[in-house]
Amino acid sequence: MGRLDFSTILRGDHLASLGSSVLTMLELTALTWLLAMVVGIVLALVRMSPSTLMQRAVAVYVEYHQNVPMLVQIFLWYFGISTFLPQEWQQWLNHHGSEFFFAFISVGLAMGAYVSEALRSGIRSIPSSQHEAARALGLTFLQSYRLVVLPQALRIALPALISHTVLLFKNTSLAMTIGVAELTYITREIENESFRTVEIYMVATVIYLAISLTIMALGSRIERRTSLAGR
Amino acid sequence: MTDILQILRDYGLLLLVGQYPNGPLGGLAITFAMAVLGILLAFPLGVLLALGRISPFALFSWPSTVIVYVARGVPLIMLIFWMYYFLPVATGRPVSGFSTMVATLVVYQASYIAEIVRAGIEGLPKGQMEAGRSLGLSYLQTMRKVILPQALYNMVPTLLSQFISTIKETSLGYVIGVNELTFAANQINTTLLTKPFQVFAILAAVYFALCFSLTLITHQLERTVTARRASAPTRGVPQVQPAVVIASE
């Protein structure tokens, strides 16, 4: 295999594209995460409503997003659903990074399903006596959830949420298949241009590992800070 | 709607079995083959990796830990590219896309299974190993006869769940040109060009039908196991559930 030579890939232009691809990846991850959290919380709350229709709707949403591959969901959005958008929207998107947008939407909506399941599991594990005690003190339904049930449910759901965050981060790399210039995309480009396959793949792997491990470490730290004695 | 039926009629077979018998097998058949091979090989490897992870010998624990962390911390698509370029170099022979995908899926799934098995092993009381050793059983004997039977007691729903994940992961074979279901759908789309939504909706529906039915079977299995345990609460194992639902896809 010969000696490793990192100098070519760490040259100015390659370094610049590496840097910007990492930024793109981080941007995509952050925005997608926000979308997923919002969607997840909304879905979890809707699922608690007394209407069976609403509950079924959320169940269908969750099952769809958990049983169809992420790649296929991205394709469906980017190639399929995009054609149903009004022409002006499509044109606007094409000029403003439609690939990024559709990657963001598809991964965000999909991970929202996972988040809602984690929250639902956490909420279900809090005995109803907690909610009853809060209501008995005079708190409203929403207050009881906000101040008593959700804080405890979130702590229980935390390990799953951290795991889903890492999964979300890794799923954003699939955006490369529709042309988003994130890390994997640029890695292949640099590899094609410089032929230094081992070196560039090692760099990309280290970057991915560093971020995954950081997320997991952050998650552990949050878990420890918020854990209740005896739980 | 008629579009969809038309597509199914014209291309349904392509989606299911590729160009067979007029060409190589493809489509859903290949997807299924990769997933089955993947999970069958991943399970034993996963148990080995778990044992390696908890081994006090650095010779075993170091490589196992590295493999598990890399497989879980790096996106699957990146692992696929790694394998795609380095398997031929390592074996000195050309490696088909199919084999590359299976190899990647095996390592990827084994890493997730390893963590689940490891949690199961470490969740058992320490006294179990001590009791086995005190009777004169060796470490491996105690593992084989006392620890692993308890840790792996309820692996079937877990393995089924990982199998479903593997099916979804096979879709990434598309990026290295493996003729599986997603690749077949893309071929149809490039041929038709005017009906992308219908094609990809069919694609999603096929995966959904397959994975959802397997999910229902998994739920049923879990219910049966819980029911059996409730009626005979004293037989067998202190159930150790991994606290984290480790979704790999």
Next chain:
Amino acid sequence: MNTMNHASAASPLISFEGVNKWYGDYHALADINASVGKGEVVVICGPSGSGKSTLIRTVNRLEPIQKGRICFDGQDIHARTVDVNKFRSHIGFVFQSFNLFPHLTVLENIMLAPIQVLRREKTMARERAMALLNRVGLAAKGDAYAGQLSGGQQQRVAIARALAMDPPAMLFDEPTSALDPEMVGEVLQVMQSLVRDGMSMMCVTHEMNFAREVADSVWFMDEGRIIETGTPDEFFARPQSARAQKFLTDLRSH
């Protein structure tokens, strides 16, 4: 009072020579020098944290030592040539928390090690296991699982499991401490029957009546050292050290 005093000082079965153990900076066992003769029954007592469990766990190498020597049947148990698994099969160990294998039946629990380690044939192992179950008074429970038995029954199975290896010595680490009071008696009875049959025994326990009736020696430990040894009569009636006196007073006032 054990009237059949088999204690043979000439060739001890188990001996501790200058044994020391540290957990990091904490000196868990300090300068232990003592021995157990063939057929001798030693009860080890003392306040919690005194190192009693640690000491008994060093005998079958569940805990390592940093200094000194432990000999079993004349041989250094830490010698390079010693096969630790073979060695452990010669000493029976009974845990405070029983540690039965929940995925196996009672009979399978007892048969496991004789088949795997002593390479006994299955039918012979089963017969032997049934005989041992009979001996501990649980003949009908062969096909039950641990979870279906009471604590006292589980501990008796644990004793049978250890006996299945035909060990010349048995170690008991607080065998009745995890049991409800009404079940303590049935376990002590089994242990007493072992003594009557000449078993060599080291037993960490708080059951002072058991010590009085069955032990040949009592070792009193505190802060990792053996402070005082003596026959049960001597120890209980006339404890020499202040610490032993305090310990016995505290014990009696319960």
